[in-house]
Amino acid sequence: MIGRTFNSRYQITERIGIGGMAEVYQAQDKVLGRMVAVKVMLPQYASDPAFTQRFKQEAAAAANLQSPYIVNIYDWGQDKGTYYIVMEYVRGSDLKTAINERGIINQRKSAEIASQVCQALSVAHGLDIVHRDIKPQNIMVQPDGNVKVMDFGIARAKNSVMSKTSTVLGTAHYISPEQAQGKDLTAASDIYSLGVVLYESVTGQLPFDGPDAVSVALKQVNDLPLPPGDINPDVDPDLEAIIMKAMQKDPNARFATAKDMRLALNDYLAGRPVNLPASFADAQTELLGAVPPIDTGAVTTVIPPAGGLHTNPANSGPLGGSGGTSTMDMPKKSSKKGIAVVIAVIAALAVIGGIAFALIGGGGGGDSERIVVPDVANKPLEVAVATLEEEGFAIGTIEEVPNKTVEAGNVISTDPSANTKQDRGTAVNLKVSKGEDESNELIDVPDLTNKTASEARKALEDAGLKPKEGKAENSDDVEKDRVARQDPTGGTQVEEGSTVTYYLSLGKKQEKVPNVIGQTLDSGAKILNDAGFLVGNYDNPTYVESDQPYNTILAQDPVAGSDLGKNGSVNVTLSRGPKPTSYGVYVNASGGGSVTTSSSAVDEGGSVTVTIVPDAGYVVSSATGVDGVASNGGTYTISNVQGDVSINVTFQQVQPTTPDTNTDTDSGTGTGTTTNPSEPTSPDTSSPDSEQVAAQSDAGSATAMS
Structure with missing residues (x-):
């Protein structure tokens, strides 16, 4: 598949991943010059009308969803029997990867992510579309911290005939109880799945697990989850209440809409009281076996039984709880x-x-x-x-x-x-x-920047601190295998025996170089810039003759698919266009003078300079092949040459004149004075006519004509 181009537009560069019925590739949109993701249906399903219909329906449904938190669908089609969908290429990591790497996601960050997912679901549910497969693998966290919900692969419009099937779709660990039973789904099913995602984020564990999908699905229907705080005591009670409400077995006991859940999450994030709908109390009574709700005259509260809904008297990290009053009547946290x-x-x-x-x-x-x-x-x-x-x-x-x-x-x-x-x-x-905490001695954390792992450990141990190596990360400034950053930073004062985490550098982040061959210089530069690279020889590119149009990129170094650090340079070779036809320049000069040209050959459409120089006593009598030649020669340019250039120039000698020796000052009288031939002759300052001069010369005497 790598290198294949769909419908002469989307060129596949690498595979990103594979799902149940499709593979996802990174590709280059050759028309718009941007990176895209292309989902390609697996061959075994391409001949199945039901699957192709489902594939088309996914594209049609998702294309109508416009939200900054939903992956955009750009195009879809079929090429030589292969069905594909073109979508936005999202940089970042999926939430499942982050959970696997870190174990527990900061609960405030988890709430921010869930709030953005609620925003995306509100858009989908507003169009009567149920996602049906909300799970952390389908939540992309971008470098700026925002999320993109992707893969509406089993999304269904509520009025769709296909949504009426009893097939259980989705991942067992995240499906709702009604989904596990094959019932018709509503927006409440997505809310349940998001509750499971939020549960896993703040605890690092799934609420239900088992040896196979069937056993997990049965637990979704029949078992009650442990409250998140029983697993992670730092979970804020208000956030725990939001999670437990979203995960109610009865769809009617959950948040009525994704918007309601988002508002509750935003209240928690802002430190406002989290006022959950009154139905939550009834649902908690059924779920946890609590005593009936007590009317306080203000909000409905529930007194949880022992071992019931978790209460956490300790502060959730340095910020404590949400800062608001929970709707649950729980033991009060110690105030700060x-x-x-x-x-x-x-x-x-x-x-x-x-x-x-x-x-x-x-x-x-x-x-x-x-x-x-x-x-x-x-x-x-x-x-x-x-x-x-x-x-x-x-x-x-x-x-x-x-x-x-x-x-x-x-x-x-x-x-x-x-x-x-x-x-x-x-x-x-x-x-x-x-x-200052007078009860404990504080020591300075050493600066570990640019140290090796062994040097960092020794420096921390010598200072009385516990070293911990975090996950290595890319760094633009620190070479590979040396400490790129640490937490706490150098110079910070901490208690003796505290843990200091250091992170080794992987070097500059390596990205795949996109293919720009066939692009113009400017469009290729944009593709490379968008991918985080530079054109190293943009101002002075290498040109070679070829049959490709002028400025077309013929080659690149490094080649497409190579790993290159961010802001790395890619040099390109460009087409000068086909080599032009060359014509000869031929010169024929006769007589006294010279003719030179700037070249003996000239390319079609080019120009050649001709210089004509007569010898002393000669003039140009004729010239062909060059226009406007003066008798005394000069420099001339022949432009836009379209064939052989032939120049013929003839020079002619100029007849010299002899000075007149006649001193006759009044030829009109018939009387003149002549010089003695044996004496020197002085030039005549008059202007004798040419006939006189000629006659005098022929006669060989100094006798003037009268």
Whole structure:
């Protein structure tokens, strides 16, 4: 498939992945000069009318979905029996990969991701389209932190005949109970699946697992999930309540719409009270065996039984909980005072600002702009947050740690570090001082930048700290196998025995070089620029003669498909066009003079210069092949040559004149004076006529005619 071009437009460059009925490839759109993803139906299904109908329906349904959080569908078609769909190429990683690599995703980040997925589902559900396959593998997290929901491969419009089949589709770990039973699905099914995704993100575990899909599906129908907080005690009770509501067995007990779920998530992120619909209490009573709801006169609350809905009296990280009042009557979390309260408020506002920044497009696209992280060390937290957001960054986690040198409430360090280049929209984590903790001795974290792994471990152990090696990452500034960054950063004060994580460099991020052969210089340069590369010899390209049109790219170095670091250079060879016909320049000069030309041959349409120089005493009497020649010669240009050039020039000698010796001053009187032939003759200053001169010369005497 690699190298194949569909309908003379989409050239396949590499395979991205494979699903149940299709493969996905990266491809180059030769018409618009952009990278796209092409989903190609597997050959074994291409001859099945039911599958081809389903494939077409996917394209038609998804093409109508317009949202910044949904992968765009550009085109679809058939080429030599192969069905394909062309869609937006999304850079980034799917959420499942992130969960597998990290175990647990920061709960605020998880809530942000789920909120954006809700936004995408609201668009789909508004068109009566149920996704049916919401799972972390279908949620792409882009470099700017925004998500794209993809693969409406089993999406169905609610009024579709195909949606009435009893086939159970989707992945067993994420399907709703009604989907596991083959019932008709509504938008509530997608909400349940999103609840499972959110559950897995904050706990690192699936709510239900088993040896096979059937056993997992049965658990979806019959078993109750452990509350997320029983697995991860740091899960905020408000977020836990949102997850458990989304995962109710009864579709009517879940959020009524994806919009309702998004509003609850946004309330949690903003630190506002999470007011869940009253039906939640009834559903929790049934789900957890709680006592009936008690009317407090304000909101409906439930007293959970022992071992029921999880309550977490501890703070969820440095920010505590959501900052709001849960609709569940749970034990109150210990309140934070002083700087902790300020941090929570600032953090909540920062999250709101980050969401707004993403919604207005500040996060950029797949190829994000690289900007420098400002140095906000020793600045008050509110100033640091404002500075980072003004520069184009989002705010990640805010951790309060003891520090005896940085004033309480001021920023100690950032991750990524100050003065490093990062993609616009990157989330910056902050460590904030809570002042000196007299109960423990604080030590300085050594700077590990550019150290090898063994050097980093030794430096940390010598300082009384525990080394931990994180997942290696790409770095534009640090060579491979040396420390690119660390957390906490060098110079930060921490308690003795604290863990410091260091991240080794993989070197510059390697990308596949796209194919630009056949493109013009400018269109090829745009393709390379969009992929993160430069044309190394753009201002001075190599030209060779060929039968391709002028400025067509004939070759590239490195070749297409090669790995190359970001901003790497690709040199191109261009066509000068076919070699022009060459004509001869021929000269024939006779007489006294010379004729020279600038070349003995000239290309068709070119020009040649002719220089004609008569000898002394000669003039040009005739010339062919060049126009406007003066008798005394000169330099002439023959332009737009269309054939052999033949130049013929004839020179003629000029007859010299003899000076007159006649001194007659009055020829009209008949009397003249002649010179003695034996004496010198002085030239006559008069103007004798030529006949006289001739006669005098012929006679050989000095006798004047009278």
